[in-house]
Amino acid sequence: MTKLGMGMMRLPLLDENDQTSIDIEQVNKMVDAYMDAGFNYFDTAFVYHEGAGEPAFKKTVVDRYPRDSFKIATKLPLFVITEESQLEPLFAQQLENCGVDYFDYYMLHNVSGFTETAWKNVDLYSFIENKKKEGKIKHIGLSTHGDAEFLEEILFEHPELEFVLLQINYLDWEDENIEAKKCLDVAKKYGKQVMIMEPYKGGFLADVPEDAEKLMKQHNPDRSVVSWAMRFVANLDACVVLTGASNLEQLENNIEEFKNADPLDDKELEILDEVSEIINSNITVDCTKCRYCVESCSEEIDIARLFDLYNKHKMLENDDWTQFGNAYLNYSKLDGVGIASDCIECELCIEECPQSINIPEVLKDVAKTFETEIYGFEN
Template sequence: MKKLAFGMMRLPKFDENDDSTVDFEQVNEMADLFLDKGFTFFDTAYPYHMGNSEIAFRKAVVEKYPRDSYVVADKLPLFLITSEDQLEPIFSEQLERTGLDYFDYYLLHNVSGFSEQGFLNVDSFAFANKKKQEGKIKHLGLSTHANAEYLDNILTIHPEMEFVLLQINYLDWENEGVESRKCYEVACKHNKPVLVMEPLKGGFLADIPPEAEKLMKDYNPDASVISWALRFVASLDNVCMVLTGASSLKQLEENIDDFENFTPLNDEEYEILDKVREIINSNITVECTKCKYCLDACPEEINIPKLFDLYNNEKIQDLGDWTPVGNAYVNYSKLPGVGLASDCSECGACVEECPQHIDIPEVMKDVAKTFETDYYGFVD
């Protein structure tokens, strides 16, 4: 099986401010291309695109292709589960949305500290194992944003997990908060194959500082910055699948090209990535992956990932008083019903949901200070 997976978390949308507005026609074209090129693995989840990711998969793949021509992974949303009586209805709804009789791969979604109510107070592991025994799940695993020690404990308690889905990219590899390398090593210790999410860190590694990109281009003018990131994770021995969340047909075409012509990184390329990492870390401010887990927790309805994306780009570019990014913030602020950085009440609810352990209220203060200035027409 080819290592590239079609991640369906960031599908093309008609309205960038409404995750439910999936462009089904473009998704159909993307799925056709993906399968035509010999790739077969799709990844979706219950909350993606407010349920429309699973539906998009059914329309683009299940209703058009033989069952043996693709494999799919879906996930049990632990963070939404508070009682046993939710398990069967959610699982049944997933089968209905996707149009499937069984899942090739099924994961307990984000096994970590802030989803413990979904697997400690409720025995979701036992439920998933039961579904596997019934033939509704072929391979059972878990995804996590937890640290290495937590993952080690979970895999020790639940050796029946067949694989793990981990956040790995070259920027997070030695990150003390994310612990990508340490989590990867834990999976290896437990003999669990690794699927990779966030190889581009939510798209952040697609737009790196010019001096970092120059190092890559000087070595290989034909290789994109995205291909470097994808090759880093695909070169890891225990990685069996790499999920990329393409948001357009063009992005998917580029990802496919990278994997069709894949060669592992050599020693010199690893050294270049070390230098690239140093440059990025000297510029990066907030390590947000745009997972959006924080959004439902915010009582002020602040689009935290969007503001952090603007903030990171502003800090990296540092162009002076007026910047395209600052202008984008002003335009965004004029949309009806949007929450701004200055609206943050510092309640801390978002912090509990953040897999990256970001002190969101503290950062929001500087986001407001950066953008909501007299220069841009903001007044106290």
């Protein structure tokens, strides 16, 4: 039976300009609400919140709940691995960060053709298998945003893997880049447990265009927009669906939606096809705000944040520049950040992007929209 997992990727912040300033008090309340609802699966990663994610998990869960009352999943940051000698100290650091003696689920983080080039001489698979033999990991697996063919190659070569974490939601189901349905089919074919991430696609499916919302509401006025996304993933026979709630209210709503996630009927699935078409024709940049790209940018451009502003601006038919234009202007005044036009087109970020976005190209549009057209910045 599918369980709801608490993803700790986008936790609430005390200072929106500082990813490490996690609002621990609010996360405590989120953890309590989640555990009280009868769930116990937490998903974090070494890189979340610029390294503050695992320690926040320790403070809010491990320091407050007995070890046998929860499951912890975390991830080996492939992006920083180039040598075998890095693995032991990094793993030890992760155990310390999380304050645990073992991980229930441990995965290679975002395995892709791009990340593989950096660690191709490091035997990560044997490393995690040995950690499992030592009892430091209960279950080994990987997360990937690769396509179905890529996933099949890995699962064929590595039968020791027990689970995969996949990006699945109704918008990506038939998407030719993400191939969510095909990836799920491959994972099932190889008998792997499946964890689902991004059920709301970084928030896109919680905030759909008006026309799409109208379709959903006409069919059932009592169902929220997000409940459709949750019902879609909750009935796919996965073992966990991760909610990436970024505040207590969102989490409480997600719990309610999950508990009431009866399967969609054929008519509702048809409506979701129409909804997907409307959303796809409205999305400007397919960014899920995962922030994998941000570290690679020497110009300190907060790519995820700028794409979010850009999408929101484009989504609103009558944004008269004030709302998101002002937010862009405020951002540009912060110390130590780059604006869109600071991009030097080095393309290092593209390799990090699971959604295969041509980031420097899109940044040109962002600069044109917010800098040239609104404010006439000169850079």
